[in-house]
Amino acid sequence: MTKPASNLQIDSSRLWDTIHTTAQFGATPKGGVRRLTLGPEDKQVRDWFRTACEKAGLEVQIDGLGNMFALRKGRDMSKPPIGLGSHLDTQPTGGKFDGVLGTLAALEVIRTLNDAGIETELPLCVTNWTNEEGSRYAPAMMGSAAFVGDFTVDDILGREDAAGISVAQALDDIGYRGDKPVGAQKFSGFIELHIEQGPILEAEGKTIGVVEHGQGVLWYDGKITGFESHAGSTPMKHRRDALATLSEIVLAIETIATELGNAVGTVGEAVIAAPSRNVIPGEVTFTIDTRSADAGILDQLDQRIRAAAAGIAAKRKVEVALDLVWRKEPTHFDTTLVGAVENAANALGYQNRRITSGAGHDACNLNTRLPAAMIFVPCKDGVSHNELEDATQSDCAAGANVLLHTVLSLAGVAK
Amino acid sequence: MTKPASNLQIDSSRLWDTIHTTAQFGATPKGGVRRLTLGPEDKQVRDWFRTACEKAGLEVQIDGLGNMFALRKGRDMSKPPIGLGSHLDTQPTGGKFDGVLGTLAALEVIRTLNDAGIETELPLCVTNWTNEEGSRYAPAMMGSAAFVGDFTVDDILGREDAAGISVAQALDDIGYRGDKPVGAQKFSGFIELHIEQGPILEAEGKTIGVVEHGQGVLWYDGKITGFESHAGSTPMKHRRDALATLSEIVLAIETIATELGNAVGTVGEAVIAAPSRNVIPGEVTFTIDTRSADAGILDQLDQRIRAAAAGIAAKRKVEVALDLVWRKEPTHFDTTLVGAVENAANALGYQNRRITSGAGHDACNLNTRLPAAMIFVPCKDGVSHNELEDATQSDCAAGANVLLHTVLSLAGVAK
Numbered sequence: 032m033t034k035p036a037s038n039l040q041i042d043s044s045r046l047w048d049t050i051h052t053t054a055q056f057g058a059t060p061k062g063g064v065r066r067l068t069l070g071p072e073d074k075q076v077r078d079w080f081r082t083a084c085e086k087a088g089l090e091v092q093i094d095g096l097g098n099m100f101a102l103r104k105g106r107d108m109s110k111p112p113i114g115l116g117s118h119l120d121t122q123p124t125g126g127k128f129d130g131v132l133g134t135l136a137a138l139e140v141i142r143t144l145n146d147a148g149i150e151t152e153l154p155l156c157v158t159n160w161t162n163e164e165g166s167r168y169a170p171a172m173m174g175s176a177a178f179v180g181d182f183t184v185d186d187i188l189g190r191e192d193a194a195g196i197s198v199a200q201a202l203d204d205i206g207y208r209g210d211k212p213v214g215a216q217k218f219s220g221f222i223e224l225h226i227e228q229g230p231i232l233e234a235e236g237k238t239i240g241v242v243e244h245g246q247g248v249l250w251y252d253g254k255i256t257g258f259e260s261h262a263g264s265t266p267m268k269h270r271r272d273a274l275a276t277l278s279e280i281v282l283a284i285e286t287i288a289t290e291l292g293n294a295v296g297t298v299g300e301a302v303i304a305a306p307s308r309n310v311i312p313g314e315v316t317f318t319i320d321t322r323s324a325d326a327g328i329l330d331q332l333d334q335r336i337r338a339a340a341a342g343i344a345a346k347r348k349v350e351v352a353l354d355l356v357w358r359k360e361p362t363h364f365d366t367t368l369v370g371a372v373e374n375a376a377n378a379l380g381y382q383n384r385r386i387t388s389g390a391g392h393d394a395c396n397l398n399t400r401l402p403a404a405m406i407f408v409p410c411k412d413g414v415s416h417n418e419l420e421d422a423t424q425s426d427c428a429a430g431a432n433v434l435l436h437t438v439l440s441l442a443g444v445a446k
Numbered sequence: 447m448t449k450p451a452s453n454l455q456i457d458s459s460r461l462w463d464t465i466h467t468t469a470q471f472g473a474t475p476k477g478g479v480r481r482l483t484l485g486p487e488d489k490q491v492r493d494w495f496r497t498a499c500e501k502a503g504l505e506v507q508i509d510g511l512g513n514m515f516a517l518r519k520g521r522d523m524s525k526p527p528i529g530l531g532s533h534l535d536t537q538p539t540g541g542k543f544d545g546v547l548g549t550l551a552a553l554e555v556i557r558t559l560n561d562a563g564i565e566t567e568l569p570l571c572v573t574n575w576t577n578e579e580g581s582r583y584a585p586a587m588m589g590s591a592a593f594v595g596d597f598t599v600d601d602i603l604g605r606e607d608a609a610g611i612s613v614a615q616a617l618d619d620i621g622y623r624g625d626k627p628v629g630a631q632k633f634s635g636f637i638e639l640h641i642e643q644g645p646i647l648e649a650e651g652k653t654i655g656v657v658e659h660g661q662g663v664l665w666y667d668g669k670i671t672g673f674e675s676h677a678g679s680t681p682m683k684h685r686r687d688a689l690a691t692l693s694e695i696v697l698a699i700e701t702i703a704t705e706l707g708n709a710v711g712t713v714g715e716a717v718i719a720a721p722s723r724n725v726i727p728g729e730v731t732f733t734i735d736t737r738s739a740d741a742g743i744l745d746q747l748d749q750r751i752r753a754a755a756a757g758i759a760a761k762r763k764v765e766v767a768l769d770l771v772w773r774k775e776p777t778h779f780d781t782t783l784v785g786a787v788e789n790a791a792n793a794l795g796y797q798n799r800r801i802t803s804g805a806g807h808d809a810c811n812l813n814t815r816l817p818a819a820m821i822f823v824p825c826k827d828g829v830s831h832n833e834l835e836d837a838t839q840s841d842c843a844a845g846a847n848v849l850l851h852t853v854l855s856l857a858g859v860a861k
Contacts, residue, residue: 229679246678250723261830262712262735263661264644264804267704269828274713275700278693285690289682297677298689300721308665308714308733310831318723320677389679413684415676416725 063418093209116158126420230413240407245362259313478833508624541835645828655822660777674728
């Protein structure tokens with residue numbers, strides 16, 4: 032006996048319990064999670080996840096980089112499945128929700144369909160991507176990046192962590208180097224549920240973010256070479272102060288990103304060479320992270336930041352070198368899938384808004400090769416990558432319900 | 447047979463050779479000197495200096511903190527001597543001139559008087575102060591500070607270096623804990639020749655700086671507490687960026703010091719807690735060093751810097767804590783002695799100007815208890831505390847000649 036699919040809701044308590052069950056693998060005293068990719072805690076959660084998927088009747092396959100694919104058959108097996116999921120690894124001092132919510136909500140969707148006896152037309156595939164966080168191995172979003180061909184498998188297998196352990200070794204150590212070829216799994220589309228990791232939904236009182244775009248990124252390494260001199264005996268007008276130069280650059284980036292709109296800009300690292308209380312800083316190295324969902328604005332950010340730095344350098348008679356170390360183009364999620372997410376949110380009566388993802392996600396990588404979209408739910412104070420990361424049971428359930436109904440609309444209910 | 451004192455000149459080559467002889471004690475491959483106070487190289491230069499003083503007929507006494515006093519008798523031994531000298535220790539990567547010039551020029555003055563057969567009315571006392579630099583032991587200018595009673599001898603003897611070696615132990619290790627009570631040596635006045643350690647004389651083409659004032663100092667420890675969040679997903683208007691806050695403070699200090707005039711202000715240290723390329727800095731600690739030769743301006747610096755920091759903190763919704771860790775009042779050198787330096791420079795035909803010392807010196811400490819003054823000569827590009835520190839033979843000789851004639855005018859030539 033099947034319930035009508037249109038009224039279907041996931042089991043909020045079961046999802047919440049599952050989140051807290053897996054949060055034990057790598058639990059920290061402050062209530063967060065430390066579960067570095069391919070480490071012993073990641074093996075624990077992977078083992079738990081595989082067992083749970085198998086109990087839910089899914090066939091679990093693992094590819095050569097440890098990406099996990101748990102298949103639920105559909106009526107029409109001639110078409111690739113709709114994928115749903117995220118990642119189970121965390122930051123070194125991470126929270127319970129980043130990534131985990133998306134993977135466990137996908138499992139909850141399957142359990143809900145099973146309970147309701149609903150068969151879908153297209154098959155479904157619950158996914159756990161390897162090393163989304165990038166804390167132990169670079170690059171972040173490694174599994175999905177290799178999946179879409181941005182890196183070769185051999186390149187990734189050879190990457191080493193700080194202790195010199197390769198990805199290949201780490202996969203073998205925990206028994207998660209599978210035999211499915213990387214990239215072999217096909218998808219008709221992919222939906223990722225994730226916490227927002229920003230403050231917008233909470234600030235606006237929205238439950239669901241319909242993720243339309245992912246920001247493109249420019250990363251720079253910067254170096255300012257001024258002149259180190261005595262803080263007491265060097266008059267203000269004779270100074271070539273590298274920190275004062277950086278200060279103008281930091282504020283210029285803030286102004287430029289604000290003026291352009293649809294952009295952010297941050298100096299996250301700044302180190303004075305040979306700092307001393309009574310010495311004018313002579314050299315400062317720093318990094319810039321600037322982003323926009325609009326490729327044209329990325330270009331303007333590049334031009335304006337470089338022009339500002341050059342102008343400040345000339346005025347202060349110092350050298351400023353800016354080295355662009357990474358450019359990632361903006362993500363524009365598949366309009367059909369974005370529409371499906373929005374329809375599901377509206378049908379369920381959740382307050383929602385279109386939103387741009389500030390952070391990178393596996394779905395951004397996947398979108399370069401197949402139709403993808405994302406669902407955001409609020410997180411407390413916008414905090415993520417932090418043991419204080421928090422989200423409500425009700426918002427997590429809302430996100431899972433939107434995931435359920437988006438997937439149902441894409442996969443179809445078998446008549 | 448005595449030469450007329452008014453035409454007397456020091457021996458420029460002998461002074462230059464002496465500077466380069468002592469630069470061998472702790473010579474670095476880059477042409478600088480590493481001669482940390484009370485270490486083996488300091489013992490080498492002290493031994494050399496004691497022998498040179500004794501060869502010049504001086505009686506060398508050493509006090510309980512290793513301060514060295516080399517006395518040349520005058521005709522009238524009822525009056526305390528005119529002191530002249532500086533220090534022989536250096537920074538870890540120091541130069542050949544900082545301190546050394548003042549001590550060796552004092553020795554050169556004695557040698558010149560000896561060669562000319564000139565007896566002075568008042569006795570003279572060539573001095574080498576212990577630990578002016580403060581690199582191995584805090585505080586800097588330790589020997590002269592204890593000499594004037596700012597610290598007790600026991601306090602100083604108990605200070606330890608990074609390896610846990612006390613000042614007492616270090617003095618005993620090199621045999622320079624003398625039996626003369628600290629502070630027992632009396633002076634009728636004290637003249638210190640030093641390189642400027644700043645760019646003013648060189649920039650203005652002056653040979654001699656007649657040092658009128660020494661700057662007072664305010665030192666602060668600062669801490670900014672904003673909020674760490676994701677550089678991609680936190681909109682510009684939601685940020686509480688600790689580094690952008692510091693940037694405004696750095697530029698405000700620059701503006702305040704420039705507007706007040708007769709002041710400098712520097713942020714020499716700034717450390718982001720848990721820096722990461724894609725994280726908005728949530729906490730920054732920093733230091734401020736601000737100085738003026740005018741106590742009223744010091745007060746204004748304090749008020750305006752605190753007000754600026756509070757305003758920036760309120761605007762950015764962050765916390766800024768400023769802790770004043772040191773206040774040193776400005777030095778106003780003895781007007782008679784300053785006049786004597788100026789007269790000597792004019793009589794010798796050297797281009798000169800009144801100047802304020804940006805750095806602290808032993809003479810600043812001494813001036814709190816006895817009449818003192820200083821003579822500056824230019825150093826290349828204003829660079830000091832650096833192996834690149836440099837000065838010309840001609841400028842060093844000019845400084846020594848001004849020292850000679852200042853001392854002669856103060857001590858008087860015995861008829």
